[in-house]
Amino acid sequence: MSAERVVVDHRVMGGVPCIRGTRIPVATVVGLLAEGQGEADILLDYPQLALEDVRAALEFAAAAVSERQLPLRSTA
Known part of the structure; x- marks a missing residue:
């Protein structure tokens, strides 16, 4: 789903x-979710988005993180 709704265009x-057809970065949407805003709140603040856009942003971010090796810190 995210491939249809998230685009990367150097222009x-x-x-x-960003979410297709907007200048709203995926990081903005994911950041709002991380701050505790619900999907409904985000849709009110960004009426050009659809619920599927919010979910696609989260899916895109999850895929991006899963493709990288992240260092783990040992707890003492």
Whole structure:
């Protein structure tokens, strides 16, 4: 689903992944979710988004993180 709704275009926001047809970065949507905003709140603040866009942003972010090796810190 995210491939249809998230685009990376060097001419839009310098190539930052954005929701298709907008200049709203995926990172903005994911950041709002991380801050505790619900999907309904985000849709009210960004009426050009659909619920599927919010979910696609989260799916895109999850896929991006799963493709990288992240260092783990040992707890002492």
